[in-house]
Amino acid sequence: MFLTWAVVFLQHSAMAESSAAAVAAAGTAAPTVLDELLEITAQSLVRTEVAEHYEVIRELGRGKYGHVMLVTHRQRGTPMALKLLPKASTKLHTFLYEYCVALSLATHPAIIGMFGIAIESSQYYGFLYEPALHKDLISIIKPRDGIPEPAAKQCAKQLVSALEFIHSRGLVYRDVKPENVLLFDPECRRIKLTDFGLTRPKGTKLKLVAGVIPYTAPELSNTADAQGVPIDTSLDAWAFGVLLFCLLTGYFPWEQSLPEDPFFEDFMLWQETGLDEDLPRHWKRLTAEAALMLRSLLALDPAERGPVGGALRYVDRPWRLEDGAGEGAAAKP
Template sequence: MKGEATQPKTQTQGSAIKNDKPLKQVKQQSPLKHQVEPEVVWPFFAPQPALVNQMRFWDRKNCKNVYPSKEDLRFQAIMLRVGKKKKSTKGYFFKLSKDGTLSYYKKESDKVAKGYLQITMDYVAHLLEQKTKKDSLLVVQIEKYQGLSISIFDGKTQLTLEFFNHLKDYCIVSGMDKLYTQMELLGKGSFASVYKVKNLSNEQMYAAKTYFKETFEQSQHRSKFVLMIKNEIMVLRKVIHPGIIRLYDVIQEKEKLILIMELVSDGDLYSLIKEKKRIPEKPAAVMLKGVCEALHEMHINEFVHRDLKLENIMMKSRDQYIIKLVDFGFAEPINHKELVSKAGTPGYIPPEIFKLFPYTDKGDVFSVGVIFYSLISGISCFKGKNYQAVLEDNRKCEISFQKSVWDNISSECKHLLKKMLARKPADRYTCADVLKNEWILMHTSHEYEQQADSELERRNSYQTMKKSHYSHYNSVDGSQPDFNNDFSYHTNDLKSFYHRNSQKTVKTQRSIQSIKSNNDKMKQSMRNKSAHAKQQQFTNFKSQTLKHKNKSAIHSNTGEGGGDQKSVRWVDKKNKSDEPSFGDKKENDSVKTTISLKIFEDFEAINQTNVAFLKMSPILFNLQKKPDSDAKINEAIKKKKQQATHLMRVK
C-alpha cells in the first residue's frame, strides 16, 4: 500500500494532496461525482415545479426554422388538442421528428409552425382513459412542469396509441396497465426484480426490470441508487447494438419504476461455465467477438461499461453462442483526465484503477480478458477466500499460464489473452485490436465461410445439373466444363475447396454420362416409333389406293364413267409397282370419298370427261391435305362435282 501512495501525481485534482499520505486519505479528499449528487425523493422521474418565467408550454421563437423534412419525420397526423385555458377541443396538424421535436400547425399545408417543443427525459407522457357518454377514449397528456401540460388525442384509439408509441422513445411514460400485462417473476436482486410481461398491442414478451418505492426509501445511498438507474437509461437510449440489451420503455408509476427491456432467457456466462466447466476455443472465439463488437460500439459513443463480469453477459442463444451485454448501472462517459468513480467487482477491476488512473476503454478490455481466461481454462484469473483476498490478488495482477490446462490451448489464444490482460494500458489491446486478431478471424471467419460454402454448393449443384443437361449441345466433344472455377473466388483456400468437392464432382460427372446415355436411348426409340408410324401410314394408303382401282375397274366394265371409254391399267416402267406417285399421306389427312382415281397411259386419247376430272383432282387433293373438318371438305367436293358436271354438259 505504501508503494501506491506515491502514485497520485497524475491526478488533476491532486494539487492539495500530498504524496506521502496513505491511500485512505486520498479517497477521503478525492471527491467523487456520485457523492455530490443532491438528495432525491420518490418519484425521481417527475416534472419539476415551474418557475414564473416557465409558464409557457410551447416555444414560439424561431418557428420558421422548425420544418422537418419527410425523411426526418416519425409521425404526422391531424389530432385534437385540449386547450390549456379554455379547455376547448381543436384540431391541429402535429409532426414528431426523429430528434424528438414535437411541432403543430394550423393546416397541413402550412410551412411555419405555431409552436414546438423539444421532448426530453425531463417530461412525462401519461396515457389516460377518458370516459364519454357512449364510450371511453385514450388521451395522451404531456406534462412539461408540475401543473403545466396539454392533452392530445384522436377519435380513433389506434392513432392515439401510435402517437404515444413514438413519443415514449424520448421521455418517461406512465400507464403500465394499458401497455403491458405482468406475468411470472424471472429473478430478484438486491435493488430490483425482473418480471416477464406481455405487450398488449403486439403480444410480444419482454422483461420488466422493476424498482419499488419501498426499496428506494430503505436505501442509505439514494443519490447513488438514482444515478445508477439514470446511467443505464442514458446509455441504452444512445447505444443501439445487437450485442447490447435493448431498452424499450421507461415507465414511472406511483409505487414503482419499470424498465421494459428485451427478454433474454437462456442464462448468463456464469451458469454456462458451471455447466460446461470450460468452453472450447471455437465457441469462445465466437462469443469474444460478439462481446468486443458490442463494447466497440459503446466506446465509439464515448461510454465505458465498468462492470463487466460473467453474470453481466447473457446468452441470447446457447446453440449459436449469441451474447447480450446487460446491467449498465456503473456505465459512464469516458474521462481520459481523471478517475470519476472507483467502483467495480473484485477480480475484474483493471490494475490501473488501484493507482487512481482514469478508467478508459482499455479497462473494459481487461475485464473481458478475465472473463475469457475463465471460460477457456475453467479456472479463475484471481483467487482468494473472501472478497478482500480476491481484491488483493486483483491488485497484484500476477496472471499465470503455467498450469497443465493451458498445455492443450493454442499459442495464438494465449497470446491474445496476454495482450488483453497486460498490466499497463499502453501495452493492452483495444476492442478493435481484438477483432482484428488472427485467432478471432481464424475461428469466426471459418464459420461464415462454411455457411457461404453451403449456400454456394447449393447454387452450384443446381447450376451444374442445369449445364450438364445441355452440355452435349454446347461443346464439340460433349465434355463437361469445369464448374468449380466459377465459384473459386468465394473461398480463401482454392485447394481445400476442390478437396471438399472432389467426391461430389465425380458423382456429378457420372450423372452427366447417365443423362447423355438416356437421351441417346430416348432419341433412338423416338426414331423407331416414327419409322413404324410412317410404314403403317404407307401400308394403309396403298391398300386404299388398290381398293379405289378395283372399284374403278368394276365401274368401267358396267358402263359407268363414260360410254365407249377403254380403261387401261397404267404401269410405271421404272418402278414397275403400284405405288402412288404423290408421296405419303398423314393419318388425319385421309378423307373418305366415292370418287375413283383414274390414270391413263396416253393423255391425248382421253375424252373431255377425263380432262375435266384431271383438272379437278389437284384441287380435291389440296382440300384433303388441309387440317379442316370433314363437313367443309365434303361440301367443297360436292361443289366441285357440280361444277365439273355443268362444264361437261355445256361442252
C-alpha cells in the same frame, strides 16, 4: 385510459428515439447529448402501475439493484423484459441515466434492444427491453470446462463489436461479466450486452472501488489517488480478458487483482518475464496463441494494454489444448 397512455408513450418514444439517435451520432459529444436525453425522459416519464398494462409471467433475474420480469402487454400480447428498480433505494437520476444510455446504444445488434418505454409506479422505476429466454452467459459456463471453444469465439466476436461501438460513442462500459451477456440461443450465435448502470463517459474520474473482484483492473485496485483515476477503454479490455479466460477454463484467473492473491502474483511474474516456465499452472490448458491474446488484454500497465479488438486476430487460431490441465485455478465464475 389505454388511448391516453398510448399517446403519451408514442410522444415519449419519438422524442427519446430522436435523442438516442443524436447520442449515437455524437461520438465524443455523447455526454452532453445524454444530458438532453435525460431531461426529455424525466419530463415525459409514464406514470402507471405495472399491473395496469402488463401481465407478469415470471422472474428472469435478480440483482443487487433490482430485478427483471418477463411480462406481456395486456392489449397487444407482446412479450417484454421489464427491469424494475425500487424507488426506495434508487435515485431518479440513476434510473434515468441507465435507461438513456441503454436506449442510445440499442441500435447495435449485440446490445439489448429497447422498447423506448420508461415508467414510474408507486414503488418502482422501470423500463422495457427485448427478453432473452436462454438466460445469460454465466448459466452455461461449466466449472473446470468453460464453454465449447466455437461458442467462446462467437461470444468474443460479438462482444468486441459491441464494446467497440460503445467506445466509439465516447463511453466506457465498465461492467463486462458473464451475467451481463444475454443469450438468444444456447450456442451463443446471438448474444447481447445488457445493464448499463456503470457505463460512464471516457475520462470520468473513478475513485478506489470497494470490493475488488477478478474483473477489477489493477490500476483501480491499487490506486492511492484521492482524486480518482480517469476511466479509459482499457478497463473494458481487462474485464474482457478475464471473461475470455472464464469461458475457456471455467474459472476466474484469480479472486482479486491484488499482489496478495497468490494466483495474481503468479500472473504478475509471468507478465514480467513472458517465459513459458513462468506461465501459471491453471493457464496451461490454453494454447500459446490464446495466452498471447490474454497477455495483451491483461497487461498490467493500462498504457500497454491491447484494445478489445485485438482478440479478433486470434479467432481463427486454436485457443484451448484438449489435454491441458485446468486444476488449481482461483475460483469458479
